[in-house]
Amino acid sequence: MFTLLFFRVVIVLLQSARSIRAMAEMLPPIVVDHLPAVHRSLRIAVVSETYAPEVNGVALALQHVVEGLCALRHDVQLIRPRQAVDDLAQQRNGSFEEVLMRGVPIPRYPEMKMGMPANKALVALWSRHRPDLVYIATEGPLGWSALKIARKLKLPVCSDFRTNFHAYSRHYGIGWLYRPIMDYLRKFHNRTAFTMVPSEQLRQDLRANGFERLVLVTRGVDTALFDPARRSDAVRQLWGAPPGTPVVLFVGRLAAEKNLGALVAAFLAMRRVQPRMRLVVVGVGPWHEQLRAAVPDAFFAGTRRDEELAAFYASADMFVFPSMTETFGNVTLEAMASGLPVLAYDHASAGQLIRSGENGLLARLGDEAHFIDQAVRLASDSAQAREMGWHARQTATGLGWPRIVKQVEEVMLATLASGAEERQADAVTQPVAGVA
DSSP states (O other): OHHHHHHHHHHHHHHHHHHHHHHHHHSOOOOGGGSOOOOOOOEEEEEOSOOTTSOSHHHHHHHHHHHHHHHTTOEEEEEEEOOSTTOOOOEETTTEEEEEEOEEEETTEEEEEEEOOOHHHHHHHHHHSOOSEEEEOOOSHHHHHHHHHHHHTTOOEEEEOOOOHHHHGGGTTOGGGHHHHHHHHHHHHTTSSOEEESOHHHHHHHHHTTOOSEEEOOOOOOTTTSOGGGOOHHHHHHHTOOTTOOEEEEESOOSGGGOHHHHHHHHHHHHHHSTTOEEEEEOOSTTHHHHHHHSTTSEEEEOOOHHHHHHHHHHSSEEEEOOSOOSSOHHHHHHHHTTOOEEEESSHHHHHHOOBTTTEEEEOTTOHHHHHHHHHHHHHOHHHHHHHHHHHHHHHTTOOHHHHHHHHHHHHHHHHHHHHHHHHHHHHHSOOTTOO
């Protein structure tokens, strides 16, 4: 009985196979080369001295990169200094975890923490859970420690050049440190597989100073958050700016490296053209009292974040940014996305994105008199200013964060490939056991 049943099953299967084969012959062939590649999920260790909710361009940009990498299904381990006593490490759905290290306040930046060397902790962490690669976003003591341990454990490393520490030295009476700082940064970045830089101008400057393997990866902007539609009459009332009152906005740290003397000179020249003009300042820092003394009726907003910050951008009429020390200048892009005409020096993101007279105005780098002349031009023609703001918004809409994160991912994949090549080269040069 069992044998008969067995043969019947075999016959049914054979008949089914013939039917399936006949159906398959009727279907169009599948070209394997056209199938998408399987997405590989990477284990990425990100090391940074700063991260949100700290308010600075590096912290906020890095937050977008980390969230974007998680959205691409990578597992991200963020290693950063503890920002406050009650700061707790975050974990999210198994794809994101924070590891908090000891930090100390940065001189003149007490609200920010600088990471300390953590060799033993990193050896233990990465020996227990080995990442595919290490991405170092800042070059402080924690970043140097991560670079040292990653090389010791033969982990591929890429880095990011995000802050002009070497340029800042000139604004704090320690210009003599420029060369030693540059030497340190070159030594640091040249030990990584690739260094991402946000502008072509910066890439050329660093290359001239001996930096190697530099890759251009610009910054992005959240165009849904920074949107002209967030313009608010209530915000303008808060500023004391009734309809018809032009408002100049500045967003950034109130510190010497932002060249705030040029902001004051430009605004006072603009006010001579438009006596009702108001200045709104978003940010904190040691230059607060000097700014208040120079423009006592300015509105000082302190720190603003997220939707509130976006409403401040959209409710202004023009953005004036005199800094000459930016590596990129995220605020320039946020202002453009908010529909504001931007006046800035021909430098960093402004030099890269602004077509002077079309979507903003540029002044010659280092020429304060030209900066003031351009400010007067901006204040003199409100219709042209609005048109430049419209074009600025169009420029920014093509710079969303998803596209930038994909560029970062490509650099990481290239870093992995370069690491594989190095390991293969090492294997070739190593003597085979038992062979003289």
